[in-house]
Amino acid sequence: MKQIQHQWRVTKYNPDNRDEHGHYTLVEDWTSPYEIGKTFDGNELTLDDYLRVEEAYIDSAIAFMEESGIQSVRVLGLEGSITEEDRASFLYESEFEGIVLKEDSLVDLGVLRLIMKMVLRDFIWCQLYDGDRFFIHLGTDYYMYIGSHVNCPAAIEWSTTNSLFVEKETSPYGISEEAAxxxxxxxxxxxxxxxxxxxxxxxxxxxxxxxxxxxxxxxxxxxxxxxxxxxxxxxxxxxxxxxxxxxxxxxxxxxxx
CATH class of the missing domain: 3.10.50.20 (Cloacin immunity protein)
Structure with a gap:
């Protein structure tokens, strides 16, 4: 695949809190849903707080997808599946069982929401893409990267209005055919x-x-x-x-x- 022209890092992390090397070190913040109940910068991370952020990530990705004219995406690099340990988690949802996950599956917006939840909650890992036109990369420490063949000003505005930060940044998870x-x-x-x-x-x-x-x-x-x-x-x-x-x-x- 060729490198997609427009790429962004979309996260809950305010870039003002990065040091001179770009590392997010100036404030303490959560990086995983399994830190619910812990205190960061004087505030306890509650389940409701987490779910609001999770929903913002998913809605943001879909806003970029829709502005890019993409109706469905494919699963790439699928790892993991729902286990008995996952089923015992307070983050488990019975709807996850209805998804037939396999490499290269074509998924629509409804299924995409559930897959993104599963990835953000560390149950599975995968990338989501549409050839050379679009991708969603969910990385470690609750980082999300989005790429599109077109600029997406409306999606950027939606994301910033909903407490996310959008920065022009190339995804570290992309692999071009030339470099593979x-x-x-x-x-x-x-x-x-x-x-x-x-x-x-x-x-x-x-x-x-x-x-x-x-x-x-x-x-x-x-x-x-x-x-x-x-x-x-x-x-x-x-x-x-x-x-x-x-x-x-x-x-x-x-x-x-």
Missing amino acids: VWEIGWNELDDEAKMLVGEEDVTGIPLDECRRIFRLSAMHPVTGSFVIPRKEKGFFQRYLKHQMDFDLYEYRLWGGD
């Missing part, structure tokens, strides 16, 4: 931890063929981790010095930076 690298790694079949015992860089691998094999959309950048099917040994062996042995190992293609 691909590797094939393998672990022993009986290793539940899936610790790699070997890996090799692969160059010149045709991404369109990888998209076909892993059933990805045409816009997917083939970043992330994908289990290589045994039946595709012939295709991937062309790019490896290691002799693939599916009776001993599980193989994965990984793409990233």
Whole structure:
């Protein structure tokens, strides 16, 4: 994917409270919903306080999305799923169970709201994007980055009116196709931890063929981790010095930076 022209950092953090290096250190602030009940800068973070901020993040992202003319986005780099421990959390909502989450799923605004809640509450992690036109990156410490193919003055105004701060900032989570690298790694079949015992860089691998094999959309950048099917040994062996042995190992293609 090409780098999207307009990118912003949208957060609850006032840039006036950053030091000369851009670090947010001049006041104490919460960075996770699991700090509800703690005191920051003399104020207790209540559940209601948290939910107001969470809703502002989600509504802000949707405002940017709508101004960009985007009706749906795809899931990229999905990690995690709802666990029994999550179900016991006071932040769990039964509606989360109705979402069928998988890599490259196409989601509309209604589902997007729930997915963003799950990411902001640390139940799962993923990026949300529409090719070279739009993205939402939810990072660590409650940072959100948004990119669009058009400028979004109305969304910026909405966000600032609702106690968020919008700064022109390139997302640290974006990966361009030009900067991406691909590797094939393998672990022993009986290793539940899936610790790699070997890996090799692969160059010149045709991404369109990888998209076909892993059933990805045409816009997917083939970043992330994908289990290589045994039946595709012939295709991937062309790019490896290691002799693939599916009776001993599980193989994965990984793409990233």
